[in-house]
Amino acid sequence: MAAAKRLSPEQIVAKLRDAEKLQGQGATIPQVCKRLGVSEQTFYRWRQKYGALKEDEAIRLKTLEQENARLKRIVAEQALDISMLKDLAKGNF
Known part of the structure; x- marks a missing residue:
């Protein structure tokens, strides 16, 4: 099995916009997913x-998610120190 390809949030949003266009042209969800190169599960997770x-x-x-993770690490380290x-x-x- 091939390694999962990580896309940036901007790339995911762009793919979702492409999906909207394809659906507007009458494509079904499975057809859209095939064109985007992702599974239906991934598509629905992205859309959510x-x-x-x-x-x-x-x-x-x-950026906020990364900052939140950093702050959680700091709090955990401080709790351990205390x-x-x-x-x-x-x-x-």
Whole structure:
């Protein structure tokens, strides 16, 4: 099986716009998916996540998701540090 090809949010939004055009021309969902080179499951997942977005909004969403992940890592590291310091203060080392 070939490795999955990752597309940027902008590319996904562009493909969804192409899909809308194809559907407007009378193509069925399976036909659209074949033209886009994706499975129907992928198409529906993309449409649920990016369907209402414009390309610049998709970029912003991706940036915010990355920032959120970074902040969650920082919070987890700080919680671990606090826990270690509490253990040291109690003498449980």
